Ligand code: AMP
């Protein structure tokens with residue numbers, strides 16, 4: 001029985017799993033057990049609500065549409081009685097035009113039996129009318145302004161071209177569910193209900209920093225043996241995409257005091273702390289030791305490539321477990337592609353759950369692989385691929401040339417991950433693989 005009071009114990013207590021070869025799905029499950037969705041919400045104007053997480057169901061205060069209305073430009077009439085009278089088949093109907101109904105300008109006059117109303121799309125259906133015959137189907141009598149129209153009775157059926165009151169949304173019904181990440185259509189939908197502002201979860205505060213004496217920031221000269229810090233920029237950008245509130249704590253030297261101070265400050269200000277680098281077993285990496293001292297952190301070897309070394313736990317602003325404010329900690333591997341893969345696979349679902357949003361799994365699409373791929377069973381691989389549909393509509397994918405976990409250019413070149421499942425072995429050209437596309441439409 002797993003008791004959820006210590007993270008450093010939880011991988012071991014999962015029994016069948018080796019923390020040094022932890023399947024991706026097991027890591028995702030353990031992480032989600034430690035996530036508590038944010039409780040706090042705030043009201044924001046509709047215009048600022050895009051990509052925010054809805055805190056409560058939105059109940060429709062009105063019927064949409066608010067009244068029966070016309071779906072076409074044409075002539076509205078009492079189809080239920082007039083069409084029934086128009087037997088035999090092929091018979092025509094001639095109706096006097098009593099007046100006009102425009103969107104925003106309803107026709108409110110009386111309509112004599114056997115008359116109709118000129119109506120435009122979106123205009124309210126006049127009382128007593130249930131059917132609209134489209135203007136293309138009628139012959140006019142009269143000059144510019146028709147005084148009567150004639151059409152074949154079998155050109156329309158009773159009730160045709162009428163949109164019903166409440167057909168889109170009924171008053172009192174749930175228009176949008178809590179936990180929804182608001183999209184452009186949702187913003188428009190709420191506007192169509194007359195809603196001015198909306199309760200959303202507050203944004204998740206995510207602090208992050210890079211570790212490594214070899215790192216320099218863009219703008220600084222690149223000293224011998226140094227590299228530019230890219231992870232902090234990728235992380236900041238990925239967090240922006242998730243609409244979290246990124247807190248960039250900069251670049252921290254591989255030295256115990258700076259690391260301890262930064263970790264404590266991070267726990268003080270953020271809900272979640274992300275570090276990059278220093279979680280493998282390198283000599284100069286003090287990140288591991290500091291994390292062990294300051295918090296309850298477990299170090300995993302994920303059965304995943306790239307992205308094997310990984311740390312997960314909690315740290316406290318007071319510098320020891322239980323002291324001060326706690327924040328969830330993810331220690332990402334330093335290699336730039338590994339950082340991104342670990343973020344997408346492990347951190348992203350956790351941040352989504354913590355932000356109060358409903359889970360948003362990334363869909364997998366089957367594709368024919370154009371080249372053989374070497375793959376060892378027992379780990380999930382995320383190769384970078386370029387995918388597209390061929391002339392027959394079949395998805396095809398080819399791995400980018402290099403699969404180095406240090407080559408960020410492979411991520412920029414690719415448009416998808418080729419996801420090679422935990423159990424799968426070598427693949428031949430023409431085999432089917434799953435791909436996870438980078439871009440979504442909305
Ligand atoms: P580490 O896990 O700290 O040993 O880092 C693994 C590899 O990733 C090393 O080659 C590091 O130089 C590189 N690396 C670590 N952090 C960053 C970073 N912020 N930006 C770019 N590369 C990094």
Ligand code: MG
Pocket residue numbers: 211212213277278282285334
């Ligand atoms: Mg390092």
